[in-house]
Amino acid sequence: MAHFVEQIIFGLTVGSVYALIALGYTMVYGVMKLINFAHGELFALGAFVGYIFLVTLNWGGLLGPALAIGCVAIIVCVATALAGHALERVAYRPLRHSDRLAAVVSALGASIFLQNVIMVVWGAQYRAFNASLLPTIVWRVAGQSVPLIRVFVFLTAVVTMAGLYLFINRTRFGLAIRAAAIDQGAAKLMGVDVRKVIAVVFLIGPALGGLAGLLVGIYYGQINFNMGQMYGLKAFTAAVIGGIGNIGGAMIGGLLLGLLETLGDAYISGAWKDALAFVALILILVFRPTGILPERVAEKL
Amino acid sequence: MSLARHPLAQSQKSQRLDHQRHDFRFLQIAGVGLFLALPFIFASLGLTSAPYILDLLSMIGLYALLALSLNVILGMAGLFHMGHAAFFAVGAYVTANLNLTYGWSIMATLPVAAVASGFMALLVAFPVIHLRGDYLLIVTIGIVEIVKIALTNDIFGWTGGPNGLIGVSRPVIFGYRVVKPHDFFYLIWLMVGISTLLFHWLENSRFGRALKYIKEDTVAAEGMGVNTTAYKLMAFVIGAAWAGMAGTIFASKMRAISPESFTFGESVIMFTIVILGGSGHQKGVILGAFLVMGLPELFRQFQDTRLLVYGAALVAMMIFRPQGLWPPKPRLYRLPAPYDQKYPGEEKLKDGDRSC
């Protein structure tokens, strides 16, 4: 049982990263009804931008961990937001009025393109983050070990998501995003500038995804050019679990998927861990395509 | 396919178009003939790189076969299926197991691989077939990922885990053992040819029409009396069975198979071959196989950047030519008497220039 609580903490840590990425999928899908396959690559890009500053330029050593991570997080968010904006302009905007299939294939192409840009620039091998960036503190709480780094990742993700939640629910522009997600046509009639909503969604989503990439880099200490593929699929699964297009749902879905995976890993089978997410994905799409939240809650979120 | 036209109604323009079409057909036949003569041409030239080129052409043929089978599902029925590698894998592993464990000859495993893949398709597609568009896409991605994980984990002890299965034998056809690159070249392209013909008949039948209606508008198709669920499933089963047979050939050509050959990435390649070439048009799909599998080989010295270019090309294609390089023409029928005399077809310039 002692082990169990640690697994929960681990699951929440991984899950909060999934949730951060899932937000990008769910916001884009909500507004554009498009699966942004390249989102996982933006996540990877975030990790590599972080790598430039923390490892190549060694800001961690120069500025101290707290300041370095703070500055780099902002840089990563800005960089991936700009990349996301460019992606939308080049690969998606020209296709807003064409077939869904065309948009899906364009998203795939953009994903392949970005993945290989990362590979050409940084190579195919794993890249190591500095291990000593955060002090390896492990607290003992009631007999459970609670590593600082997990708390750090989890809190960063949760605070960011709370900020987003407030933005979506408490501001006029957040209202516009929610309106566009429910019905683009109606939102347009009500005076919502849908183009602007899409543009902003393609800034926020990638920024969150990039931040998640940085967190993964710091947490696992190593990154790879194709890391975006698996994380992307998992995060998309999280978005579907929470009800695609539903911002609160993506957060809950991410955390649930993280828990499901770590518990499955610990108590069922490590080798089949990755399959769990996909089985969950299929089961939910077959039996409850609107996600696991009750519909009324889904609407409110 | 030419239009039934009243002789007197035939305008100058339409004659010219027909003429061009015939020239084009002749070019196509000549091209196919030349292509099939390549092994002999290489041999007579004493080309040292001939085995490599023939091997590449066989690989292109194999992917053409896979893409043609995917075309039944994606191109004809319009179902977004991005997990075709899963069915390819079932065929390859069934063949490898039957051959390695029970000593079956490769060609004897071919129908079993087809049936196994088709059955697997029925099993996995049945619960998800009602999902619309991109949801189906995601589910099929999930399926191919699960299959790959199952293969890696040596499911039922059948798959050899991450290392796969090694030592599959060569096919023997009427006592002739298929070993050399040119043997496989002919075997694979023969299968491509037969498949193209069979699928052409399939497309131009009641079954093919039903798929076309489903692709255009599933609700209207159901409303006109097409059992859309059954037809979608049948498309899946046929496409998967063919992918299974491609798996048989793949296993015996490579002699060793492992999970890496059956990934999501492989599924994406098959998917893009169909889309780039011309979804729903078999010649276009074969062209797509040449481009997607062949072009990167030509640019091997740019190994690092070729996938990058490929990704960018996909985006550009969808923006500028989403229907693919060589899209299908609308089907034109030869009307039976007496209608062929009474109702000459319309002049369709648009299709005329789409035909080449």
Add this chain to the structure above:
Amino acid sequence: MLILSLSSVTKTFGGLVAVAGVSLGVERGQIAGLIGPNGAGKTTIFNLITGSIRPDDGHIFFSGRSLAGLKPHSVVALGVARTFQTIRLFPRLTVLDNVLSGCHCRLVSGVVAALLRLPSQRLEEKLVLKRAMAELEFVGLAERWSAEAGSLSYGDQRRLEIARALATEPKLLILDEPAGGMNERETANLMDLVGQIRDRDITIMLIEHDMGFVMRVCHRVFVMENGSLIAEGAPLEIQTNPRVIEAYLGRQDD
């Protein structure tokens, strides 16, 4: 003899009652009209009959057979064909291909026959082309057989939808606002066409807002309001029924 009967059919959408306990019967060989203000539940009735949605309560019988639980394609096979309120052709396919979609349910060739190109399959293909062309001649679109359906004029698209529905060899044809968007001349032609269809021993049930059309064409008229049937009878009776005038015709005068 009743070819179609509904008994206390109810359908609600998320708390909104679209059809509330409607019972009605259509005689074989009749042309029946279903009228009522927008949102009265007319199209819902059609969707219920054709199996695209299922009733929450009540029964629908066609030729004495219950349609409960049947999917749309099975209902078509039994002999109920329809056109849609918003035209729902296959716009990128040819006119002929559109009509052939209607023929589908009367053909038998399957995958194996197609893959092997059996003689029976080829014969069937030949016959079906004749059948489809005959249907196109019937609605006057035979010359346009090779045109893209989406390129036809609005009126022609409506006629093509009728041809496609007729190709299913229906006993009951359901037309949802067949004259919608048509000009006077086209509407007049449509009236003739509906008469000719009826002469082929096909029962017709139609929704139409053009009162002149309904009153001239229909043998019997059903009036709906707010999901309920408020009147039925011969056109003359309906025209003088005070309840109908109040609910429907009166409202139109505002």
